[in-house]
Amino acid sequence: MLAAEILERLVAFPTVVGTPNTALMDHVAQYLTQHGARVTRIVGPEGDRENLFATIGDPSVPGYILSGHVDVVPAQEPGWLADPFVLRRAGDRLIGRGACDMKGFDAAVLAAVPALAAMALTAPVHIALSYDEEAGCRGVPHLLARLPELCAAPLGCIVGEPSGLEPVLAHKGKAALRLVARGVTGHSSRPDLGHNAIHALTPALAAAVRLATDLAGGPRDARFAPDHSTVQVGTVAGGQALNIIPGHAEACIEARAIPGVDPTQILAPLSALDGIEADWLSDYPALALDADHPLAALVAGISGHAPRQAVSYGTEAGLFQKAGVPSIVCGPGDIARAHKPEEYLTEAELAGATEMVLALGRQLC
Incomplete structure (x- = not known):
């Protein structure tokens, strides 16, 4: 089956995050x-x-390991020109929610499976x-625990x-934290008889701004x-x-940390503030692979591109590491192109990813 056909089928499943x-x-x-693949399915604590x-x-x-996620962000932006969960072609573009981030890679891997299965692989x-x-990479830790x-x-x-x-x-x-302040409601003409939750939350907001500075x-x-690192x-x-x-107020705060810095430790002072409830939403560590690691040379060879030092976005790679x-x-x-209306992957990009996976297989023969 062609990679584009597989991508069309994957996009048709509206697997919105959560x-x-x-x-x-x-x-x-x-x-x-x-x-002929050996398949294990690992259900998360959510059950669904x-x-x-x-x-x-x-x-x-x-x-x-070739790793991808199957969830996508919501597709409610008004800029979509058609159903975002029906893949469509416009020139060389394959348009649909998740086409780029990242069902395109998933489709490329799956398209290579028949050829990989026919190879005499010396390593799986x-x-x-x-x-x-x-x-915030909530699913893959349950897979890694079973690895x-x-x-x-x-x-x-x-x-x-x-x-x-x-x-x-x-x-x-990255780490993400929700802070909640609870108050006592009442008429604003008698603030002395209530407790303003927004006022109670402001010291935490001020502390977050100081952290960022x-x-x-x-x-x-x-x-x-x-x-x-940033907050x-x-x-x-x-x-x-x-x-x-106001009887309730909350804020969601994130930290993004350079390698060697724990993002949860950046936000730890906020999680310990008096009178504030703290709920950790997610966290994943930074990725740092040495430029001379054999994996860097392998992937440069099969992709046809020299390694790039770093990117600003985060992935599950830090958790695998x-x-x-x-x-x-x-x-x-x-x-x-990710998280935007009219998200797309080109047919050439999809073919290039499939060839990269096949090149990996040839390297292992």
Whole structure:
């Protein structure tokens, strides 16, 4: 089956982050099983979402993981010209939600499966598909916890996020925190009889702003823009009406950290503030692969592109690295198209990704 046909089918499953993905995984598992892959499905604690891990070749031999996520961001922007979950062609563009981020890579990997299955592989190729990456990489940790029983310690992992098929050696880590203040409602004419939750939250917001200012002073890593860790308050909500004392207020705050800095430690002071409830939403570590690591040379060879030092966005590669698997980012498309209406991947980019996967197989023969 052509990669574009597989992509068309994957896009048709509206696997928006935080929603069930069983139907898509049924489809993928059936396809992989038909081609002789060993398939394990790992249901998350939510019960309606799952990861999938498949192996082509001998799982007792160290091999390589091709990793992608199957969830997509919502597609409610008014800029879509047609149904975002029906792949359509415009010239060489394949347009649909997730076409670039990152069902295109998933489709390229799946399209290569029949050829990989026919190769005399001396080391296996594993396929790891995860859920809820767009919510802060919530799904893949459940897969990684099972990895030692699924295969021998892998030699490396290629995470196929959009990078123009340029191997990426590093990205920042991220942590997200929700802070909640609770008050006592009442009429605004008698603030002395209530407790204003928004007022109670403002010290936490001020502390977050101070953190952001302090981080601008370093430490620094010149591979990134900006070259330091960052903090931002992303959302603030609270109150019902101007003449009602707000009884609830909350803010969501994120930290993005350069390699060597733990993003959860950046936000830790905010999570310990008196009178504020803290709820960790997600976190994943930074990625840092040495430029002289064999995985960097391998992926440069099969992709046809020299490694890029770093990108600003985050991926699941940091979690694979933390689990002991050397990791790199390399996938088709441009991250600038992600999370936007009329998201697309070109047919040439899709073909290039498929060829990269086949080149990996040839390297292992």
